[in-house]
Amino acid sequence: MPKTGFVVTAHPGDFVWRAGGAIALHAKRGWRVKILCLSFGERGESQFAWKDPNATLESVKAARKAEAEAAAAVLGAEIEFMDAGDYPLVTTPAMMDRAIDLFRELNPAWVLTHSLNDPYNLDHPEATRFAQAARIVAQAMGHKPGPGYSYAAPPVFLFEPHQPEQCNFQPNVILNIDDAWETKRRAFECLPAQKHLWAYYERVALNRGMQGGRNSGKAMVYGEAYQRLFPMIMDELA
Amino acid sequence: MPKTGFVVTAHPGDFVWRAGGAIALHAKRGWRVKILCLSFGERGESQFAWKDPNATLESVKAARKAEAEAAAAVLGAEIEFMDAGDYPLVTTPAMMDRAIDLFRELNPAWVLTHSLNDPYNLDHPEATRFAQAARIVAQAMGHKPGPGYSYAAPPVFLFEPHQPEQCNFQPNVILNIDDAWETKRRAFECLPAQKHLWAYYERVALNRGMQGGRNSGKAMVYGEAYQRLFPMIMDELA
Amino acid sequence: MPKTGFVVTAHPGDFVWRAGGAIALHAKRGWRVKILCLSFGERGESQFAWKDPNATLESVKAARKAEAEAAAAVLGAEIEFMDAGDYPLVTTPAMMDRAIDLFRELNPAWVLTHSLNDPYNLDHPEATRFAQAARIVAQAMGHKPGPGYSYAAPPVFLFEPHQPEQCNFQPNVILNIDDAWETKRRAFECLPAQKHLWAYYERVALNRGMQGGRNSGKAMVYGEAYQRLFPMIMDELA
Amino acid sequence: MPKTGFVVTAHPGDFVWRAGGAIALHAKRGWRVKILCLSFGERGESQFAWKDPNATLESVKAARKAEAEAAAAVLGAEIEFMDAGDYPLVTTPAMMDRAIDLFRELNPAWVLTHSLNDPYNLDHPEATRFAQAARIVAQAMGHKPGPGYSYAAPPVFLFEPHQPEQCNFQPNVILNIDDAWETKRRAFECLPAQKHLWAYYERVALNRGMQGGRNSGKAMVYGEAYQRLFPMIMDELA
Amino acid sequence: MPKTGFVVTAHPGDFVWRAGGAIALHAKRGWRVKILCLSFGERGESQFAWKDPNATLESVKAARKAEAEAAAAVLGAEIEFMDAGDYPLVTTPAMMDRAIDLFRELNPAWVLTHSLNDPYNLDHPEATRFAQAARIVAQAMGHKPGPGYSYAAPPVFLFEPHQPEQCNFQPNVILNIDDAWETKRRAFECLPAQKHLWAYYERVALNRGMQGGRNSGKAMVYGEAYQRLFPMIMDELA
Amino acid sequence: MPKTGFVVTAHPGDFVWRAGGAIALHAKRGWRVKILCLSFGERGESQFAWKDPNATLESVKAARKAEAEAAAAVLGAEIEFMDAGDYPLVTTPAMMDRAIDLFRELNPAWVLTHSLNDPYNLDHPEATRFAQAARIVAQAMGHKPGPGYSYAAPPVFLFEPHQPEQCNFQPNVILNIDDAWETKRRAFECLPAQKHLWAYYERVALNRGMQGGRNSGKAMVYGEAYQRLFPMIMDELA
DSSP states (O other), X not given: OOOEEEXXXXXXXXXXXXXXXXXXXXXXXXXXXXXXXXXXXXXXXXXXXXXXXXXXXXXXXXXXXXXXXXXXXXHTOEEEEOOOOSSSOOOOHHHHHHHHHHHHHHOOSEEEEOOSOOTTOTHHHHHHHHHHHHHHHTTOTTSSOOSXXXXXXXXXXXXXXXXXXXXXXXXXXXXXXXXXXXXXXXXXXXXXXXXXXXXXXXXXXXXXXXXXXXXXXXXXXXXXXXXXXXXXXXXXXX | OOOEEEEEESSHHHHXXXXXXXXXXXXXXXXXXXXXXXXXXXXXXXXXXXXXXXXXXXXXXXXXXXXXXXXXXXXXXEEEEOXXXXXXXXXXXXXXXXXXXXXXXXXXSEEEEOOSOOTTOTXXXXXXXXXXXXXHHTTOTTSSOOSOOOOOOOOEEEEOOSSGGGGTOOOOEEEEOGGGHHHHHHHHTTOGGGHHXXXXXXXXXXXXXXXXXHHHSSXXXXXEEEEEOSOEEESSOO | OOOEEEEEESSHHHHHHTTHHHHHHHHHTTOEEEEEEOOOOTTTSXXXXXXXXXXXXXXXXXXXXXXXXXXXXXXXXXXXXXXXXXXXXXXXXXXXXXXXXXXXXXXXXXXXXXXXXXXXXXXXHHHHHHHHHHHHHTTOTTSSOOSOOOOOOOOEEEEOOSSGGGGTOOOOEEEEOGGGHHHHHHHHTTOGGGHHHHHHHHHHHHXXXXXXXXXXXXXXXXXXXXXXXXXXXESSOO | OOOEEEEEESSHHHHHHTTHHHHHHHHHTTOEEEEEEOOOOXXXXXXXXXXXXXXXXXXXXXXXXXXXXXXXXXXXXXXXXXXXXXXXXXXXXXXXXXXXXXXXXHOOSEEEEOOSOOXXXXXXXXXXXXXXXXXXXXXXXXXXXXXXXXXXXXXEEEEOXXXXXXXXXXXXXXXXXXXXXXXXXXXXXXXXXXXXXXXXXXXXXXXXXXXXXXXXXXXXXXXXXXXEOSOEEESSOO | OOXXXXXXXXXXXXXXXXXXXXXXXXXXXXXXXXXXXXXXXXXXXXXXXXXXXXXXXHXXXXXXXXXXXXXXXXXXXXXXXXXXXXXXXOOOHHHHHHHHHHHHHHOOSEEEEOOSOOTTOXXXXXXXXXXXXHHHHTTOTTSSOOSOOOOOOOOEEEEOOSSGGGGTOOOOEEXXXXXXXXXXXXXHTXXXXXXXXXXXXXXXXXXXXHHHHHHHSSOOSOEEEEEXXXXXXXXXXX | OXXXXXXEESSHHHHHHTTHHHHHHHHHTTOEEEEEEXXXXXXXXXXXXXXXXXXXXXXHHHHHHHHHHHHHHHHTOEEEEOOOOSSSOOOOHHHHHHHHHHHXXXXXXXXXXXXXXXXXXXXXXXXXXXXXXXXXXXXXXXXXXXXXXXXXXXXXXXXXXXXXXXXXXXXXXXXXXXXXXXXXXXXXXXXXXXXXXXHHHHHHHHXXXXXXXXXXXXXXXXXXXXXXXXXXXXXXXX
């Protein structure tokens, strides 16, 4: 059985810019990686699409969904949408129920989600809150009691927000994504309307890569920064 | 060539209570572990010894040195003393020079030292400052320039102070020391005058162990908590 | 077209004590300033009124509304109420919709609201959350799409709570309100039942004024402290 | 009239492990202590009970209620349940109304509740939020106006969570519970299914006790750590 | 034997503005209170004196010493000076030795000193560091070993700096100084050159007093805010 | 009289990478900008130079001095060196005296220096401490008393360290350096041995520029981030 990873994002772009390297890297190594994308970013993250006077909520959602599916395919991951709306993102008990089921079904080795704070975008911490709640409730034996699941709440890694310091983001992990960079970069191309961000996030990857090299003493080129929330249990210090 | 670990402590007890598990664990696996003990704790950590009216600074230092050497031997580590004094701990440029040499000679895979703050004991953060300074200067090619050393500044792990929350200690690593507990416990016995702390630090180890089990979902009994200071560079998330 | 300022408060007293100087100062210079007052403070900020055994929720609300209108008039600002209730303050989607419209209509140069935390009064951070959410959603082109608005999310200034340190309030701006002090002081008189606070907030203004003088090296008498939330973009350092 | 204390917890175990000493100590001295237990911990804190394939939500709730009542009786306290559910805990306006009435009726000298954060268990900070909101609204004269109550918002003490540093728990009070330890320990026995926690929380009490002795210079054996939220008003420094 | 209190300040004004109420209050109740004033504030806190073209370092020191002695007398406290200089304050081992002796001789029930940080005045945190170091070393039995002292490291209270939020000052104690206000106010008059601060610190006292009333529910007029550094050990919660 | 700016750095590269835009921008507008460079970075920031087996401390210092002078000239600033050494940076009272004189002579409108913390390089916070101490002592009328200087302690801006989040760097100002970018970029070329950093800091400037555009709603390309330490006194909110 392959190991699994789980990614919970508010909008489609987030999993590409912020976690595309981790997704592609683990997928390439045979992991099953599943993305739960809570909204299509249809209202607040689709400024380009609304310039078309004929745009409707449905047309924008469909277009963004297609892009996200294409990007997930490039990265090698499954994707599921919740259509929770954006600006604001509003989840329902049924969505929570589904997310809990997913945690139990996947029993993931890690879950990736947004930073704890983001004063620029309240959908992001709301997605984090949702992911954390589902991760915890999945532990409760009294939730859908019955035989047959083995679930341990996985470590949580928060991916890098657009303006890290304003979000109190404290990166304590830098993932070397050299082996996955080309794939991540190709996933950018599934989001043609946000072309101005391609170069931005390439620069982020290069600078995190150089920081990674400095911290480890081992050369690397591209990095993704993460904040690990819970203590890491180790058998040997490293 | 075995890997090496480096431990910098203010007083003898510190490496036993706080890092004895890590030392014994790695030594058992063939690592070379070296302890740099900056003082003998002769003035402020030897209350018992001073109850003897014939005690002198030299007699107390000699007794505490013997204890520390015995404990290091039990743990399987080398030990070197600097005799920097305690209450307060005052280091000299010559001591710094020696510490830099040690970093270069050992080229350790990690360095363990005290927390960044400790309002109960100013020798502790002073030892941390000293260790950090030596670790950094060892990188400078203009310090004793010449051919022949390969040194990369190692990750720094801060061990647990007596009252963690008062010291802003943020444990982000719990080391499973089940394989080393018996050895650590035997090292306690080299410090007979602090017998009241034996049970205290056994309780700390058991409670950190239970926390480790909760965070990982894998049973363990004894743990040591550490705060890793710099980002960890990873090739895969875990 | 005059510039505009926008003030979002939980209760009537708040805009007088905490932001009256900023409101009067900008109004005096020809700005359009609009206050959105989410409740009348009828349950929790009207202890005096409830001493009258004939008081009803409606009579208290009417009285406090009249006071707030009078104070806004003295300060030179427009005021709009939402009747969201207090203790607790509970906003509805319709209120949010109106607040978003206001952000777009005003396109303000700044928005003033409460601190992020206030353990003494949960209505205050709730008002802040509401203001921040409306400010962000107003940016979403998919919210009421169509031609014709120009909106840029304005800088947010948090005004001073009653007990700043308990609220983690970090003042990084002191506004010189010398030119507006007399007006602010006159607005106090619209709130006769809270006379004990007149002197309190005069002292706050004088002490913030002296701090302002110390920080700038330029004499000033009366100040209002603010916490600017987002980075300030500058063309020259000052 | 005896003084009163008020304890608001999310689940039954919490008041035993975290505040059992304070409850028993004050009860022993003649205080009226009331516990408001928001849920039965039936879904997420009853793993043992769900191992029985015949378990139902009602049977688990009944069993845990009986245990909690027994523990409260041992400690000498009254207990009231709200049946708000757990994993997640969801309170209603009617529950809030009742909690406000309780604050006014008891006019407690203190209220004990959970830490502000707990990334392992979202029911805990939700209980804290609920307790704080009720404590504040009880002050509003416009809430159920009328003659006849004397209420002053009491000091809030947060009790120790399972993993203090991960919850940003800052203990600034250690309560000497030597006189109540035997009672607290007996209350543990009302929770036979969580026997693995008996020893854990005995170790916590012993270690907090030793810390208490170090901070005061006066010997004590068992302690409970608390974080006092609001400034303490003193007539003399101590 | 009366209880004793110990106050360590960088400059003369500090003990008057920031701790004059505590000093007078305890002195009035029969405590022995001793002030250790590390410098005369002769270079950086005597702007007025240096306006006299004939001023010399010695004349300024003498004048400020006389003022400080007068103020201490009004407050009912002993005073001792160290002449450590100001701007910057530089202490010597001999000064530290004397401060340690004083801690042992006084065995105080509390020590008052400056905040941990003050970006406006580096002498203040230096005085705090000095006081903390002496307080700790006084515990070391190996420092001047011998029979005959009973010393327990006392609780530390930090008094309020000029700009509390900039100094990360977190007041968790408000002392009711109503009984000592007149005395404190009279001590102000010993510092005639800083008359502009008389009103400032009267406003601080009134506002802290109103905050004290709000936090306790008991009326008070004048307050002094303190940050207690170490956990308070309690026999009953209050 | 032109306005003046003052820059205090530990090593030559720092003023180029971190503050080159601010220096060039203000110089271009006619300001006098002076750089105080505390060391030549000869031991720890000259790895390339030490690869030459004939390198000596003097030859490395001379080479780095020439580079720094060239870079300052390109930026349009004066430069003065202190030769305080690096790894570690150790300043003397004579250096402090000179720095104080410079603050008084320049009476700058701002001072730029390093972040408050930098766990990778202890010279950086040491330079900050030195700059802050000199800035404060320059205010003391008793320091070199006499007629004739007008000095007000200027606002302090901390420039961006290499790994901002690890240094607790909180950027609250982004300076638009579009008008100075070409000059800053040309100054990079004076540091040919650190060519790998040219691209790194160009990426930093571009990403801070995009953040600046997002925060202000006004397009800009290149930015430099700063942390303003003290409150800004404003006559109008902006």
